[in-house]
Amino acid sequence: MSETTNKWIGQNTIRPDGAPKVTGSAAFAADTNMPGMIWGSVLRSPHAHARIKSIDTSKAEAHPGVKAVVTAADIVDFPVDTPFPLGIQDMRWMCRNVMAREKALFHGHPVAAVAATSEAIAAEACKLIEVDYEVLPHAIEIDDALAPDAPILHDFIEFEGKPSNIAGTLEHTKGDIEAGFAEADVIIERDFTTRPVHQGYIEPHACLVSVAADGKATIWSSSQGQFMVRAMTGLLTGIPQSDIRAIPAEIGGGFGGKTIVYLEPLATILSKKSGRPVKMVMTREEVMRASGPTSGSKSTIKIGAKKDGTITAAEGIYWLQAGGLPGSPIRGAVGCALAPYDIPNGRTFGYDVVSNRSKVAAYRAPGAPIGAFGIECVLDEIAEELGMDPLDLRLKNAAKEGTQAVHGPTYPLMGYVESLEAAKAHDHYKAPLGPNQGRGVASGFWFNAGGESSAQVNITEDGNVVVTTGHPDIGGSRAGIANICAELLGIDYRRVSVLIGDTATIGFSNLTGGSRVLFASSIVVTESTNNVIGTLCALAAKIWDIDPEAVIWEDGEARPAGANAGQFPPLTLEELAARANESGGPIGAGAQINTTGAEGGFGTHICDVEVDPELGTVQVLRYTVLQDVGRAVHPSYVEGQMQGGAVQAIGWALNEEYIYNKNGHVDNPGFLDYRMPVASDMPMIDTHIIEIPNPKHPQGVRGVGEVPLVPGLAAVRNAIHDAVGVRFNDLPMSPPVVLDALDMAEAAE
Amino acid sequence: MTDTQYMAPQTLDEAVTAFAAGGEAARILAGGTDLLVQMGAGMVNPGVIVDVKKITELNSIEETADGGFVVGAAVAGAVLEEHPTFGKVWPGVLEGLNLIGSTQIQGRASLGGNLCNGSPAADGVPAMVAAGAVLTVQGPNGRRDIPVKDVPTGPGKTSLAPGEIAVCFTFPPRPAGSSDAYLRMIPRTEMDIAVVGVGVNLTMKDGVCTDASVGLGAVAPTVLLVEDAAKALIGSKLDAAALDAAAAACSAACNPIDDKRGTIAYRTKVAGVLLKRTAAIAAKRAAGV
Numbered sequence A: 001m002s003e004t005t006n007k008w009i010g011q012n013t014i015r016p017d018g019a020p021k022v023t024g025s026a027a028f029a030a031d032t033n034m035p036g037m038i039w040g041s042v043l044r045s046p047h048a049h050a051r052i053k054s055i056d057t058s059k060a061e062a063h064p065g066v067k068a069v070v071t072a073a074d075i076v077d078f079p080v081d082t083p084f085p086l087g088i089q090d091m092r093w094m095c096r097n098v099m100a101r102e103k104a105l106f107h108g109h110p111v112a113a114v115a116a117t118s119e120a121i122a123a124e125a126c127k128l129i130e131v132d133y134e135v136l137p138h139a140i141e142i143d144d145a146l147a148p149d150a151p152i153l154h155d156f157i158e159f160e161g162k163p164s165n166i167a168g169t170l171e172h173t174k175g176d177i178e179a180g181f182a183e184a185d186v187i188i189e190r191d192f193t194t195r196p197v198h199q200g201y202i203e204p205h206a207c208l209v210s211v212a213a214d215g216k217a218t219i220w221s222s223s224q225g226q227f228m229v230r231a232m233t234g235l236l237t238g239i240p241q242s243d244i245r246a247i248p249a250e251i252g253g254g255f256g257g258k259t260i261v262y263l264e265p266l267a268t269i270l271s272k273k274s275g276r277p278v279k280m281v282m283t284r285e286e287v288m289r290a291s292g293p294t295s296g297s298k299s300t301i302k303i304g305a306k307k308d309g310t311i312t313a314a315e316g317i318y319w320l321q322a323g324g325l326p327g328s329p330i331r332g333a334v335g336c337a338l339a340p341y342d343i344p345n346g347r348t349f350g351y352d353v354v355s356n357r358s359k360v361a362a363y364r365a366p367g368a369p370i371g372a373f374g375i376e377c378v379l380d381e382i383a384e385e386l387g388m389d390p391l392d393l394r395l396k397n398a399a400k401e402g403t404q405a406v407h408g409p410t411y412p413l414m415g416y417v418e419s420l421e422a423a424k425a426h427d428h429y430k431a432p433l434g435p436n437q438g439r440g441v442a443s444g445f446w447f448n449a450g451g452e453s454s455a456q457v458n459i460t461e462d463g464n465v466v467v468t469t470g471h472p473d474i475g476g477s478r479a480g481i482a483n484i485c486a487e488l489l490g491i492d493y494r495r496v497s498v499l500i501g502d503t504a505t506i507g508f509s510n511l512t513g514g515s516r517v518l519f520a521s522s523i524v525v526t527e528s529t530n531n532v533i534g535t536l537c538a539l540a541a542k543i544w545d546i547d548p549e550a551v552i553w554e555d556g557e558a559r560p561a562g563a564n565a566g567q568f569p570p571l572t573l574e575e576l577a578a579r580a581n582e583s584g585g586p587i588g589a590g591a592q593i594n595t596t597g598a599e600g601g602f603g604t605h606i607c608d609v610e611v612d613p614e615l616g617t618v619q620v621l622r623y624t625v626l627q628d629v630g631r632a633v634h635p636s637y638v639e640g641q642m643q644g645g646a647v648q649a650i651g652w653a654l655n656e657e658y659i660y661n662k663n664g665h666v667d668n669p670g671f672l673d674y675r676m677p678v679a680s681d682m683p684m685i686d687t688h689i690i691e692i693p694n695p696k697h698p699q700g701v702r703g704v705g706e707v708p709l710v711p712g713l714a715a716v717r718n719a720i721h722d723a724v725g726v727r728f729n730d731l732p733m734s735p736p737v738v739l740d741a742l743d744m745a746e747a748a749e
Numbered sequence B: 001m002t003d004t005q006y007m008a009p010q011t012l013d014e015a016v017t018a019f020a021a022g023g024e025a026a027r028i029l030a031g032g033t034d035l036l037v038q039m040g041a042g043m044v045n046p047g048v049i050v051d052v053k054k055i056t057e058l059n060s061i062e063e064t065a066d067g068g069f070v071v072g073a074a075v076a077g078a079v080l081e082e083h084p085t086f087g088k089v090w091p092g093v094l095e096g097l098n099l100i101g102s103t104q105i106q107g108r109a110s111l112g113g114n115l116c117n118g119s120p121a122a123d124g125v126p127a128m129v130a131a132g133a134v135l136t137v138q139g140p141n142g143r144r145d146i147p148v149k150d151v152p153t154g155p156g157k158t159s160l161a162p163g164e165i166a167v168c169f170t171f172p173p174r175p176a177g178s179s180d181a182y183l184r185m186i187p188r189t190e191m192d193i194a195v196v197g198v199g200v201n202l203t204m205k206d207g208v209c210t211d212a213s214v215g216l217g218a219v220a221p222t223v224l225l226v227e228d229a230a231k232a233l234i235g236s237k238l239d240a241a242a243l244d245a246a247a248a249a250c251s252a253a254c255n256p257i258d259d260k261r262g263t264i265a266y267r268t269k270v271a272g273v274l275l276k277r278t279a280a281i282a283a284k285r286a287a288g289v
């Protein structure tokens, strides 16, 4: 396969999920119903921090219509002193997050759940549950949680020998940081903060669970991993995984926030107790109070450079909010922060800080935007100080093939430099700017990921193809797989149906996250398809009575080759499928692989803004995303990923934030006051696809989806600085914040 | 939990009787774009819902012989937008109403609902206050007129007596050279709640402002009529000094709260900024350019 001969790879083929979504027939999690189904509702903590002394559910259980009640006593306990990692989660924290155990750790933390014959009865019965709380002082912000007299959330967490809200640390170092700063001609050190932001998927968490009389459980839910749902539900309920069938629904957005369970274990226990199928659907308010978001952060960044722009040393220290239980994405922050640069002396350090907020969940390049924000802002300032173009400064220090990153790996062939060069050459970078307008640039990196994938490729009796994989499709994987499978088989892509299997019908596949799915599943699909082609060639050989090695597969048909070339008329896929039983039977192959070779992705963004100096509003005028995507198997989906990431970054930079009241409750738990951007806020996001194929992948695929969120926060912030001369080091740069800073800058003059 | 009764009478008299009989738990439903959201959030749980969308008087638009308008309280934004002349005479009132929500919301939302919901940030109200519009209400004790500026009495509260239903708004006839405008500040470009909203109604003659009126929203417990701002404009050529004075009057009139939607300092400053911008638009329209 090569760029020039590809027929389907690189084509914007029709999305397999397009028509169902546009016509409303796609079945999301809340669309599934069953006869006899009842409704579950969650009772949530009214306090930000409280010890649970006792729970009395008797009145709720006696309420007419109530069929079952669940509390932490029904959920398998994972003792706090024994780590139990499962993917990126730890079951010690998962069991305490799905249902408060010793303590309610945030306002909205589940305390009990009820299943009843209607949603209204279930909600009413929740109010009849009597919980005796000992209300404790709470800490919401990082500084509150780190204060010497801070309320300690967990007495089993210690840091430097003392009870602490610092639950963990992670450090990367390279070279000699002190010596590096000593060599620098200019050193800039700044403090930054970012706010927690929600993934903002449109579809709230929802599930339907039926535990049948034989004890076997079926779960229909919206998640980024049906196998994650099965494993976590099994562990939290004590049901063996072989007795749980998790069926993935079409997913209405995840962005990382659905790599975790909230409702499935509760609904499973409620169904088991009641003997009825139980449906649970979160309200938007529940989503905003108790799911996601990603961490808020503070950081201190210090970079030193020589007069010619060579970076001699860089250091980033980060504190990330984990929410009520440990596990903030410090790895993404400290790992990705310096990854785009070839730096001789570097150090990054991250603290995982618990406080009385909902437990964070993965969000598109978890931690990486936080890591990049301060670094990319300080680089902008260094460029200004040195009188250098900010892209030239980055080019001077750009990581390349062979560079050893501060976080460890030595890079193979990759396209960061190309993204910078393309940005410099882009007409956007040269376009004139008007008054109050400014331009900013920034770069970013994401690790990408491999891991376990399974696929089955079957040839139907009429000679078409069904591919089953194990990953919920949140970014176009079905379309990409159809292109790849059709390319390999040399047939029209419309003859390939790509489905997502449930946990009983396809082998283990790790969850959809880390930009891994097309990378990993195309490896297993390629192997399966090649095996199918081998079977087809063997079948043709048998029919012709020649050596299998003397048969080649071309343009969707078996052809005799070598000495036999031209001796027999070719056999098409349809003909071979029809004659499958003549020799061996059904044609199909599967593969299950723990894939490796996912290499990192890099991108550079250019952002133009206009600031209204009287209102403090920032309008994004033009935005260009330039990224090495490896191979754009389905370019419009790739562009969609690049655009979506940039839009989420713009929202994070400009307006999104949780507002807590003095009681530690979120005061804006909905899209009206949690200000995600709306379509009319955004310009069309321009994309520039760079293809430096990943040498370790059969089609050259790299992850695409996460990189485009990483540079955006700083690109917007650097553009605002260029427009009005003020450097904002705290997000969001909302109108009151911007206006206030402009007024202060004016007063200072 | 109680069950909710729903009725959609054809006449105003029937509606008044049913609404009064329903007592405190009764609610009028016009577009429902506030009421249904509040019910969904569990904030209200009406015993009776009286839908007024079937009553002709509440759903018609009439241009009177003298050039005034009578607009039914339940007329939806999209319907008023399609009227051939209303938007030419009162472009500011219309743009205030049309800013509400989205296309879907415009198919339902009404000026009556916007006013009776009692939000200090209601987008339809400041331009109506500036326009000097008058609301006609009908209740068990008959019919009466209330200037729109006197309808809101606090967040979620109005001066309508128990059982009274908003029927229609009367917009006065106006001299040549008059126009109006409405601007709001929101952090996004749509689907948001005004942090400040300003309606300005002007009459210009030979470049001089001969009459003016300013309505200010989202900066106090109720929408305000800012007479000092109007005084600063009247008699001026809307020069910088007059606009500065009017802006200062708007800022001075502000009595806002610090909340999730904006700070006191921000709202106070922006009220003045928007006054200038809104007055400029109204003046341009009044001059016919």
Ligand SMILES: Cc1cc2nc3c(=O)[nH]c(=O)nc-3n(C[C@H](O)[C@H](O)[C@H](O)COP(=O)(O)OP(=O)(O)OC[C@H]3O[C@@H](n4cnc5c(N)ncnc54)[C@H](O)[C@@H]3O)c2cc1C
Pocket (backbone or CB within 6 Å): B027, B028, B029, B030, B031, B032, B033, B034, B035, B036, B037, B052, B073, B074, B099, B100, B101, B102, B105, B108, B109, B110, B111, B112, B113, B114, B115, B116, B117, B121, B122, B123, B124, B164, B165, B166, B167, B191, B192, B193, B194
């Ligand atoms: C998505 C969305 C976006 C929105 N955006 C905006 C916005 O940008 N700006 C804004 O100002 N508002 C906004 N709103 C709020 C709402 O749409 C407006 O206030 C609208 O004008 C309400 O009109 P309605 O006819 O739907 O009122 P309804 O919901 O029918 O009624 C509102 C209240 O007034 C009472 N009422 C209605 N009619 C009468 C009457 N004739 N007599 C007595 N009482 C009556 C009702 O009982 C109720 O208490 C938005 C709402 C939604 C859902």
